[in-house]
Amino acid sequence: MKLLTRAILSLFFRLLGLCLGAFSLIFLVIEFLDKMRRFSRSNVEMGTIAFYFLNKIPEIASQVLPFGVLLATILTLGTLVRNNELTAMRSSGMSLHFISRPLLAAALLLSVLTFISNELILPVTGQNIRDIEESRLKRNEYGAVFRQQNIWFRDGSLVMRAQLFDPGTKNLKGVTLWERQGDQPLKRIEADEATLTPGGWQFKNAVVWTFRDGAQSEAPSSATLVIPLRLTLEELKKVADYTSNMGYFQLSRYVRKLKKGGYDVTRYLADMHARAAIPFSACVMVLLGMPFAVRSGRSVSSALGIGQSLAIGFAYFALNALLISLGHNGVLPPLVAAWSANIIFALIGIWLMLTLEQ
Numbered sequence: 001m002k003l004l005t006r007a008i009l010s011l012f013f014r015l016l017g018l019c020l021g022a023f024s025l026i027f028l029v030i031e032f033l034d035k036m037r038r039f040s041r042s043n044v045e046m047g048t049i050a051f052y053f054l055n056k057i058p059e060i061a062s063q064v065l066p067f068g069v070l071l072a073t074i075l076t077l078g079t080l081v082r083n084n085e086l087t088a089m090r091s092s093g094m095s096l097h098f099i100s101r102p103l104l105a106a107a108l109l110l111s112v113l114t115f116i117s118n119e120l121i122l123p124v125t126g127q128n129i130r131d132i133e134e135s136r137l138k139r140n141e142y143g144a145v146f147r148q149q150n151i152w153f154r155d156g157s158l159v160m161r162a163q164l165f166d167p168g169t170k171n172l173k174g175v176t177l178w179e180r181q182g183d184q185p186l187k188r189i190e191a192d193e194a195t196l197t198p199g200g201w202q203f204k205n206a207v208v209w210t211f212r213d214g215a216q217s218e219a220p221s222s223a224t225l226v227i228p229l230r231l232t233l234e235e236l237k238k239v240a241d242y243t244s245n246m247g248y249f250q251l252s253r254y255v256r257k258l259k260k261g262g263y264d265v266t267r268y269l270a271d272m273h274a275r276a277a278i279p280f281s282a283c284v285m286v287l288l289g290m291p292f293a294v295r296s297g298r299s300v301s302s303a304l305g306i307g308q309s310l311a312i313g314f315a316y317f318a319l320n321a322l323l324i325s326l327g328h329n330g331v332l333p334p335l336v337a338a339w340s341a342n343i344i345f346a347l348i349g350i351w352l353m354l355t356l357e358q
Contacts, residue, residue: 004089005102011079012103016072023064024057031056044132052132055125059245062114062122066281067313069107073289076103081294096353100290107282114279119247126245144235146242149254155229157181162194164263165236171195172236174261175203177227185211189225200228243268248275266334270327273338274320281316284342287349288312291356316345 032053039049080086089099134145144153151162151172163174172194179187187210191203203225243251251272258265292312320341327337 008076008080008099008102009106012072012076012106015075016068019068019071019075020061020064023067024060027060027064028053028056031060048132052129055128058117058121058125059129062118062279065110065114066285066316067310069110069282070285070289070313073103073286074293077290077293086294096290096294096356100286100353103286103290104283107286108280111280111282114282115248115276118275118279119249122245123247123250130245144231144238149257151236151242153229153231155231157186158227158229160229160231163261164258166264167237170233170236172201173263177203187211189227191225196231196233197226200226201231202226243271246275248272251275266330267328269334270324270337273327273335274324277338277342278320280342281320284316284345284349285313287346287353288316291349291352294356316341319344 035052036049039052077086080089086099090096130145144151146152149163151165153160153162157180159178159180161176162172165172173192175189175191175194177187177189177191178185179189187208189203189206189208191206193205194201194203196202206225208225243254246254251268255265255268255272258268289312323332323337323340326332327334332340
């Protein structure tokens with residue numbers, strides 16, 4: 001049995017390596033063609049370009065892993081079917097459930113490794129990518145950036161920090177604005193939220209502190225202020241996905257911080273649970289790939305396997321995106337929205353395997 005398990009896993013991992021390499025190369029080529037013109041216009045050095053795409057590899061590998069696992073499962077079992085090895089196994093009394101154990105164990109290991117990579121590697125490589133894009137591609141001293149779990153924006157002598165940008169209302173929440181002259185503070189403004197108006201950003205329920213020679217010279221006063229910052233909604237939308245490279249635990253800390261500030265964290269809770277759910281889509285793909293490969297029998301080919309993998313994979317990710325968007329809007333509980341696609345497709349795979357056993 002150990003020899004059989006090693007043979008199945010050896011074939012699976014060889015095919016998985018080929019699938020991941022092919023899918024990753026396609027994504028890298030598309031990304032290269034998309035970014036190369038911008039790099040050329042900005043006169044970015046080749047070393048920086050190479051470093052940029054090197055940091056893209058972990059993100060791309062994480063994205064294509066479910067497709068790779070699904071295709072490798074279909075091709076592995078297709079090879080066993082064509083060589084009559086699967087028939088021999090089942091004739092000797094082995095069930096599909098038994099044959100699937102090595103593949104499920106391998107997928108579980110890959111899921112755990114992906115989760116660890118998303119926690120330890122992706123935040124670092126994502127930050128490296130953002131640094132290159134902000135410093136080399138934007139060439140804009142007025143760009144908004146996300147640092148230390150806050151949005152920062154500089155406009156001449158004004159420096160603004162916001163705890164949150166709400167894409168739904170297009171408002172900034174928990175805003176603090178400093179006005180400086182050299183190293184000396186002149187004014188500090190704190191507001192519950194800020195809204196973009198034709199005249200500038202309107203600070204609501206603002207409290208203003210005025211300083212002279214570094215010391216407070218006037219008592220704080222409340223007001224609704226309009227400040228003409230050169231910050232656009234388009235710029236904020238670019239940093240609206242600042243949580244995309246956060247891992248589960250980093251996002252959990254960010255959610256706790258927002259909760260303490262009294263902000264609505266439904267959107268980020270859905271993203272946080274999705275960080276745990278999506279890596280385990282590899283296990284779901286094995287459950288789906290096995291019955292499709294066995295049902296296709298000897299007709300399984302590389303072209304058919306790729307077609308089936310893309311169709312199943314896109315169906316899974318389309319449903320997953322829809323459910324998570326419902327979680328963002330509060331239609332579904334965040335935990336349910338994040339895990340529903342995994343549960344639905346896993347049940348479909350289990351049901352298909354049971355029908356094959358019968």
